[in-house]
Amino acid sequence: MRVQVIDHPLVAHKVSVLRDKSTPSPVFRQLTDELVTLLAYEATREVKTVEIQVETPVAMTKGIAFAKPTPLVVPILRAGLGMLEGMTRLVPTAEVGFLGMARNEETLDIITYAERLPSDLTGRQVFVLDPMLATGGTLIESIKFLFDRGAADVTCICLIAAPEGLARLEQSYGGNDKVHLILGALDEKLDENAYIVPGLGDAGDRLYGVAH
Numbered sequence: 001m002r003v004q005v006i007d008h009p010l011v012a013h014k015v016s017v018l019r020d021k022s023t024p025s026p027v028f029r030q031l032t033d034e035l036v037t038l039l040a041y042e043a044t045r046e047v048k049t050v051e052i053q054v055e056t057p058v059a060m061t062k063g064i065a066f067a068k069p070t071p072l073v074v075p076i077l078r079a080g081l082g083m084l085e086g087m088t089r090l091v092p093t094a095e096v097g098f099l100g101m102a103r104n105e106e107t108l109d110i111i112t113y114a115e116r117l118p119s120d121l122t123g124r125q126v127f128v129l130d131p132m133l134a135t136g137g138t139l140i141e142s143i144k145f146l147f148d149r150g151a152a153d154v155t156c157i158c159l160i161a162a163p164e165g166l167a168r169l170e171q172s173y174g175g176n177d178k179v180h181l182i183l184g185a186l187d188e189k190l191d192e193n194a195y196i197v198p199g200l201g202d203a204g205d206r207l208y209g210v211a212h
């Protein structure tokens with residue numbers, strides 16, 4: 001498993017504003033979108049391409065197109081939905097599949113309440129979008145789902161991760177070179193409720209305006 005924490009001032013600045021509890025939902029959504037485009041730049045470095053011919057107004061030249069089958073982008077509902085548009089703007093030919101998963105906040109068990117993915121993912125490059133990697137339960141479940149369907153490789157883009165979740169993913173996929181993690185920040189720890197510290201609170205609630 002390859003893990004990259006993107007060390008860049010543009011990323012760090014946007015993460016800082018996301019963390020601020022006074023940042024309202026519309027700004028939070030906008031920043032999430034912008035942050036994804038920055039992280040996607042690195043996450044798609046190994047996306048499969050084919051060479052094509054392009055005619056400029058001056059001459060023929062070589063260009064590239066995304067190879068087929070096109071990448072599959074999978075936002076994990078609900079919070080991952082806030083990352084979808086930023087990703088598809090950069091990979092417009094990508095197909096989109098959906099996984100709906102929620103943590104039972106008492107037991108931390110993962111409930112999969114929705115699944116709309118192609119039944120056969122053989123040979124597909126998959127990009128999973130989920131802002132928070134806390135205990136790692138949700139991502140482990142998602143990655144397993146995708147490999148069970150035949151995915152060739154799985155790249156997860158997360159805005160913030162906790163060391164505890166990363167360690168759990170290492171246990172499950174450490175030896176698997178088909179799993180990549182792209183992170184906007186690696187935080188200190190989880191608190192007693194398995195929330196990331198310092199984190200940004202509940203990403204789904206902050207994106208979609210649930211007041212506390």
Ligand SMILES: O=P(O)(O)OC[C@H]1O[C@H](OP(=O)(O)OP(=O)(O)O)[C@H](O)[C@@H]1O
Nearest residue numbers: 078079102103133134135136137138204
């Ligand atoms: O690493 P884990 O401990 O599994 O936690 C991370 C998950 O928790 C959040 O989703 P949540 O379950 O709150 O659902 P939501 O997106 O509907 O808010 C987050 O978006 C991740 O999917």
Ligand SMILES: O=c1cc[nH]c(=O)[nH]1
Nearest residue numbers: 134195196201202203
């Ligand atoms: O800190 C956390 C942990 C899980 N889910 C979130 O949205 N935030």
Ligand SMILES: [Mg+2]
Nearest residue numbers: 202203204205
């Ligand atoms: Mg939530």
